[in-house]
Amino acid sequence: MNTSTHQAFQGEQRDLVRGFTPFPHDRADEYRRAGYWQGRRLDDILRDAARQWPDKPAVIDATGGLTFGELDALADRVAAALAARGIRPGDRMLLQLPNSKEFAVAAFALLRAGAVPVLCLPGHRSAELGHFAEVSGAVGLIIPDVAAGFDYRDMATELVEANPDLRHVLVLGEQGPFDSWSDLRNGPDTTPPAYDVDTTAPAVLLVSGGTTGLPKLIPRTHDDYVYNTTASAQACGLVHDDVYLVVLPAGHNFPFACPGLLGSMTVGATTVFTDDPSPESAFALIDRYGVTVTALVNALAKLWTQACEWEPVLPTSLRLVQVGGSRLSREEARYIYDGLTTGLQQIFGMAEGMLQFTRPGDPVEVVANTQGRPVSPHDELRVVDENGVEVAPGEEGELLVRGPYTINGYYRADEANARSFTPDGFYRSGDRVRIFADGPRAGNIEVVGRIKDVIHRGGETVSASDLEDHLLTHPAVYAVAAVALPDDYLGEKICAAIVFRGAPVGLADLNAFLDERGASKHARPDVLVPMPSLPMTAVGKVDKKKVVAAITG
Template identity: 30%
Template sequence: MSVTVPGVITSASDVYTPERIAAFKASGQWRDQLIVDFLDRHRRQRPDRTAVVDENGRITWAALADRVDRLAAAFVDAGLRPGEFVAVQMPNRIEFVEIYLAIQRAGLRALTMMSIYREHDVAYMLRTTGARAYIVPDTHRRFDFVAMAQRLRSQAPDLRTVIVLGEAGEGMVPYERFLAERAPAPGAFAHLRPDPDQVSKVSFTSGTTGLPKGVVHTHNTDLSPPTMIAGALGLGPETPIWMPSPIAHATGLLFGVYDSLLCGAKLVLQDQWDPQRALEMISRERATFTVSATPFIGDLVEQDNLSSYDLSSFRYFVSGGARVAPALVERARSEMGCLLLRVFGQSEAPLHTLNFPDDPWEKVTGRDGRPFDGIDVTIVDPSDRATPVPVGEVGEYSTAGPHVFLGYYGSPEATAEARDESGRYYSGDLCTVDEDGYVLYVDRMKDIVNRGGVKISALEVENLLAAHPLVQAAAVVAVPDQRLGERACAFVVTRGGAELTLAQISAFLDEMGVTRQKWPERLEVIEALPATPTGKIQKNVLRQRLTADSASSGRV
């Protein structure tokens, strides 16, 4: 019997009518399958083929399935009950894949946490979900996870078991010792199989716009986006997937782990970002596809030895989450021979638009995809969400369909703000949709610079700055101004550390014929733009820097 918590979403039936659930299933958008069903298929059909490669080794489908079953048996032996949460905070390693699949095999729920999270955030996530077990590496990138886990025990009252990959601390269990000695008999987990409409996992948002919120998905909603992308791009057993984004995040998990299992494709995991290492892995493993962060493809095209790698297998770099400049799409094709396909989605409604490979080139370079079949996208008036805006006008992005989350775990107020009773999600993004149905992301609603009543898109200015020969990357944020309300400040990373002045930026924009009100009125040259592991520029960090500078110098 599954564990339930009063007032917390546990199933699709908590937020959808029986008729809506039946419609999703009748259309084939929800297939009532679990991701471990595909593991069983590959164990039978391709047992000796490589399933996952990481920077420490590789594992076959048969060996992966055996270890998943042994770990699931260990979860049961440890007294974990169906519906309880197991928290996993691991880097891009084979063991993460084992753990995630074993959680589902045992009828448990996953709390996935990226390895960058530290004590304050982890304690909050463990407490919010009531996680009963927590799995970490002993150290990663010189951080001591064992010491953090010891401190967390007093802050997470429901936590019973800490499992450590590597050297465990006092009262913790080493990962390899925790595994059951042998896999249980076939069918041993049948009575633990969850309803595909039940919650499968909770993953917390990156917190770029506020406190983290636990995004709730089911087994059915999880499988919808990776199924759509696999069908659109023809993924299969012969199309290895390279994944440099964290697989603890929705992007890496759904379009790395899930698509690998859906298709029987080898999954190639890169943990720490290094463009030369990335090129080596793509070339050696004959990778075909990834969904990953825009800065990664930006780094790859900047490498001066691209021609020394055989990248002929690599066809698709799918990217969203961070802004994609049209010039970068052109460079990916001309310099790497791959299609950079712009997409749109969020953790709450993962990737559900795509620039398809045969779409008109002007759409591929200039838009953020069109919705997959069965996905509704509507641009609405932010002040009256019941009112759609005319085609081509800017409004708030909303979407409905089989991919949308159920809500935020334990936060009905936040859920009500983002998702209406019909299941439509309002993202807080300003977008347009053209007459052909292609989405164009304009900005976060709060990222518009309001200069004396003139609304300036930060994205528009960033794309203009990206065309400057000395600019490698740029982010524009609003600076408070007593007279105009706000002015634009540009944070810029220059190519090769070149010097760049505000006067040069102004002259460049003037030459391009850009309206003067759109020119940045302050320039900050920095070494790198702060970003989450999924590539989202952390504008809150940039704003905090401006606030601190103003407080210390009185500068506006």
């Protein structure tokens, strides 16, 4: 590395860690001594897999597959092409590709080039991506041409006009006015430039589910995310002969690293991608490839279970089905356990870090009645009352967490960090829980509610306040409350209770308005209820419990 290149690299690294809250030195040293942090780069997961199992299928989608050796070489080729285009170590790149082997190629190529992927979801639109670009200082994005009827190139045009720093736009498919992903992918085999990596710095930026305002960026370091991945694989008992099916959006923390794609690689297991989660399609893939492990949200798990009553091809090879995203009731868990697989694994976790899993071999009482126990022996959990005082064992309260793979602050979000983290580094989850103190469920956690104002719709966490802010910009909307209503399949559906200024506007028109504003696709009201006024609390806030009571009768 010559002097000018080295100086540029140092500048990018300094910019990368601006607004990043690192782990305190004492805790970082403790995690290294315990062997959790080993100074490995995140992309070493693929390098090591290619070295051990070069001819084993690594990733498969509807267009074919790649072995670990082929995927590793392709990541190098694309990384070198990215570097040649001026993408430098420390640069941030928005990555928004559908479930496919190209997602894996792009993620590892960015990591191999030293860039930091910002893992966007397919449903994010210009409002969210523009926010991510501004906060992260991203220099480009990687998108499909058209997916699920949406033209991402039109969105990219809008984003580039508003964010001139987005100099690199790569399109998978018909490129339109932008650069072609295929040109990078199909170029000559070359080696990317070498560079030093600080494994305590961010490797990827995940996006939060959103609790207040637009989603926040979650900086996951090489050290903590490698551990997140390997510890999750161990908690699932993942082995070399497993085949993992990515059904949920691949940019989610859940199917990416819990254990997901990354965890599968740590043991040499194959990953199959699909963008069609319907039972008919998914069951056929499970049968074709002998899929043994997958991750589902509550609503999808129940749909698959129901479909076992009529589908001609059943998912008999599944040995482990992880279910997370929203709490399963005892009845729902037992329904899935009895009807889909006795290998049900309940998951309670967050992209910010902390993961709780039930374990293979746990008695059904634990699997059906709890959301599991911590992945790491060094996970620290506190359950506190509204004054921040720890409650007695077995009592309910808000869960506070910290540990070797839980962040210490959102990326460039000082106000959110002041609300979300305690002075001694515990993350305020916003979830109301209790930890069983005795009996067969001792040490396991039960999620009993939430404190933050969010709606869990089909596995996506929707910020009520963000949706309300969007709706309040409509000229016909005087006041609005976004609330959750129970739904048998989605878990919760989104209800917009609205006080209109004059004649009510229809649900279809309101959702079209949200489309025009570039609001996230998954943040669309399912139900619209016009109201003459919204009930208020004694301190002048909307009383959402009374709103729900008025709607449900």
